[in-house]
Amino acid sequence: xxxxxxxxxxxxxxxxxxxxxxxxxxxxxxxxxxxxxxxxxxxxxxxxxxxxxxxxxxxxxxxxxxxxxxxxxxxxxxxxxxxxxxxxxxxxxxxxxxxxxxxxxxxxxxxxxxxxxxxxxxxxxxxxxxxxxxxxxxxxxxxxxxxxxxxxxxxxxxxxxxxxxxxxxxxxxxxxxxxxxxxxxxxxxxxxxxxxxxxxxxxxxxxxxxxxxxxxxxxxxxxxxxxxxxxxxxxxxxxxxxxxxxxxxxxxxxxxxxxxxxxxxxxxxxxxxxxxxxxxxxxxxxxxxxxxxxxxxxxxxxxxxxxxxxxxxxxxxxxxxxxxxxxxxxxxxxxxxxxxxxxxxxxxxxxxxxxxxxxxxxx
Amino acid sequence: xxxxxxxxxxxxxxxxxxxxxxxxxxxxxxxxxxxxxxxxxxxxxxxxxxxxxxxxxxxxxxxxxxxxxxxxxxxxxxxxxxxxxxxxxxxxxxxxxxxxxxxxxxxxxxxxxxxxxxxxxxxxxxxxxxxxxxxxxxxxxxxxxxxxxxxxxxxxxxxxxxxxxxxxxxxxxxxxxxxxxxxxxxxxxxxxxxxxxxxxxxxxxxxxxxxxxxxxxxxxxxxxxxxxxxxxxxxxxxxxxxxxxxxxxxxxxxxxxxxxxxxxxxxxxxxxxxxxxxxxxxx
Numbered sequence: 001x002x003x004x005x006x007x008x009x010x011x012x013x014x015x016x017x018x019x020x021x022x023x024x025x026x027x028x029x030x031x032x033x034x035x036x037x038x039x040x041x042x043x044x045x046x047x048x049x050x051x052x053x054x055x056x057x058x059x060x061x062x063x064x065x066x067x068x069x070x071x072x073x074x075x076x077x078x079x080x081x082x083x084x085x086x087x088x089x090x091x092x093x094x095x096x097x098x099x100x101x102x103x104x105x106x107x108x109x110x111x112x113x114x115x116x117x118x119x120x121x122x123x124x125x126x127x128x129x130x131x132x133x134x135x136x137x138x139x140x141x142x143x144x145x146x147x148x149x150x151x152x153x154x155x156x157x158x159x160x161x162x163x164x165x166x167x168x169x170x171x172x173x174x175x176x177x178x179x180x181x182x183x184x185x186x187x188x189x190x191x192x193x194x195x196x197x198x199x200x201x202x203x204x205x206x207x208x209x210x211x212x213x214x215x216x217x218x219x220x221x222x223x224x225x226x227x228x229x230x231x232x233x234x235x236x237x238x239x240x241x242x243x244x245x246x247x248x249x250x251x252x253x254x255x256x257x258x259x260x261x262x263x264x265x266x267x268x269x270x271x272x273x274x275x276x277x278x279x280x281x282x283x284x285x286x287x288x289x290x291x292x293x294x295x296x297x298x299x300x301x302x303x304x305x306x307x308x309x310x311x312x313x314x315x316x317x318x319x320x321x322x323x324x325x326x327x328x329x330x331x332x333x334x335x336x337x338x339x340x341x342x343x344x345x346x347x348x349x350x351x352x353x354x355x356x357x358x359x360x361x362x363x
Numbered sequence: 364x365x366x367x368x369x370x371x372x373x374x375x376x377x378x379x380x381x382x383x384x385x386x387x388x389x390x391x392x393x394x395x396x397x398x399x400x401x402x403x404x405x406x407x408x409x410x411x412x413x414x415x416x417x418x419x420x421x422x423x424x425x426x427x428x429x430x431x432x433x434x435x436x437x438x439x440x441x442x443x444x445x446x447x448x449x450x451x452x453x454x455x456x457x458x459x460x461x462x463x464x465x466x467x468x469x470x471x472x473x474x475x476x477x478x479x480x481x482x483x484x485x486x487x488x489x490x491x492x493x494x495x496x497x498x499x500x501x502x503x504x505x506x507x508x509x510x511x512x513x514x515x516x517x518x519x520x521x522x523x524x525x526x527x528x529x530x531x532x533x534x535x536x537x538x539x540x541x542x543x544x545x546x547x548x549x550x551x552x553x554x555x556x557x558x559x560x561x562x563x564x565x566x567x568x569x570x571x572x573x574x575x576x577x578x579x580x581x582x583x584x585x586x587x588x589x590x591x592x593x594x595x596x597x598x599x600x601x602x603x604x605x606x607x608x609x610x611x612x613x614x615x616x617x618x619x620x621x622x623x624x625x626x627x628x629x630x631x632x633x634x635x636x637x638x639x640x641x642x643x644x645x646x
Contacts, residue, residue, distance in 0.1 A: 050544060071543070073545070073547065077544060083535060083537055085535060085541040087541075087542075087556055087560070088560060089560055089562075099545035099546050102542075102551065
């Protein structure tokens with residue numbers, strides 16, 4: 001079992017309100033990812049769950065028991081740190097065995113568990129080495145192994161992959177996912193990388209300035225962001241935003257600003273009925289923009305001038321000037337476009353997002 | 364070195380280096396040569412024909428023999444060793460504990476307390492020995508090794524604390540946090556993780572403290588009076604300079620033998636010591 005519940009958690013650091021009224025239920029066996037920009041309170045929240053940071057107010061419970069006052073060692077958790085935190089004076093074996101030795105496990109049991117974990121992680125040959133003789137990826141595995149041998153109720157990960165190079169990070173990401181499927185232990189994972197959040201998480205918590213912005217499955221966050229921050233944070237390249245005024249013409253709704261005038265599709269229009277004559281924030285993802293032609297012509301379209309062409313091989317990113325603002329479109333690599341071209345760009349009508357310009361909440 | 368003309372290397376590297384070495388090592392050379400030169404040569408007037416201050420053709424062990432047979436040099440060596448080791452041990456235990464507390468336990472005024480401790484190190488011994496002499500007299504410790512073993516820590520503990528504070532700050536906090544999640548209490552985390560990782564720092568603090576107490580002069584001069592209780596620096600200077608007569612041979616032999624243990628301590632720990640000064644812990 002490993003169900004973690006956070007109820008009204010607050011944290012003050014020297015008068016700074018770092019974590020604001022966080023309420024969360026992390027289910028047993030779930031892989032929960034906390035994501036947000038640096039300083040958003042995600043690591044502090046994790047450290048409060050670990051017991052390394054005192055809670056200013058609220059309750060944290062694991063499997064129904066409130067653990068607010070319990071020391072880290074009594075919470076039955078294991079944590080993997082960003083800088084691995086391997087004990088430099090111990091061999092890999094001793095690093096992994098340390099937690100079990102402290103808990104007075106029998107020598108045979110320690111041996112069994114360490115060898116088993118080393119086998120899972122493929123570090124059997126490294127057991128007699130010291131941390132400084134290992135590469136970054138190997139150190140990461142040892143740090144994981146040290147957590148695995150404990151068979152804890154909850155794994156806590158604090159940006160474990162951010163010290164690895166890009167290629168290794170992708171590889172370890174896949175391995176972490178496999179490991180979670182194999183062990184089935186509840187995991188709470190902190191990262192600032194939205195790709196890690198999307199690929200690893202069963203559910204993702206997006207935080208900003210100590211406040212939980214949205215909790216949901218990765219695709220839910222992608223398809224239905226609850227506010228402008230989540231919309232801009234999840235997805236790469238980031239969503240395009242344009243401030244537009246809603247007007248009515250011939251019974252249908254039009255969104256327009258200095259460089260843009262589009263007829264809103266019915267579904268979006270329905271939500272904006274009450275806002276005629278007012279400003280809203282229109283959001284559309286780069287991958288939902290296409291160079292208009294043929295069937296797309298029925299979609300909402302606008303004119304743009306290409307300023308920069310970024311070739312990625314599998315796609316092309318176009319930085320386009322639309323009126324006064326810049327928008328990014330991700331288009332097929334076969335699209336023959338070059339800098340200075342004037343284009344007609346179409347939006348997928350079902351993929352339009354609208355936000356309130358003041359509260360930034362989705363409409 | 365960057366590749367360049369050969370003369371450049373000579374002018375900018377070898378020649379300055381040689382001058383520097385000469386400047387640095389000459390006093391030691393002088394000490395060695397004086398301690399093995401017979402008295403006849405030592406007291407020869409500078410304008411005599413065969414005056415040659417930098418070399419001797421008739422080295423002698425007379426001065427060393429004199430030191431051990433005619434003076435209490437052996438007891439001074441033993442006294443100095445005992446006092447230096449004991450005061451270093453006391454200072455290390457206190458310094459490691461205090462350094463850990465000041466750098467890791469978040470209690471109010473930890474920062475200013477650390478600075479205050481360092482300031483006590485800056486109070487000159489030449490001032491401090493006056494009140495300390497009073498205390499030593501009141502506790503009837505005068506003329507015993509304990510008068511030094513208990514007073515040396517007054518400057519050694521602040522020194523060790525300061526070095527250890529810096530060193531503990533360089534040990535990643537996560538190591539200890541990880542140990543505490545792994546099931547260690549704060550004491551166990553300190554004992555099994557933090558202290559082993561900080562060994563280079565402890566060694567450097569220990570070597571420095573040992574050297575400081577080995578070479579200490581003022582307290583030893585003031586608190587010890589009988590010849591058999593003296594330490595090497597005080598014994599050599601008080602027993603081998605009688606009035607205005609300098610027994611140069613035994614003096615230099617004493618200085619040479621007195622500096623050997625320190626030299627051994629340095630060279631033995633030099634690797635750890637350098638690592639301690641650069642304070643690198645790669646995780």
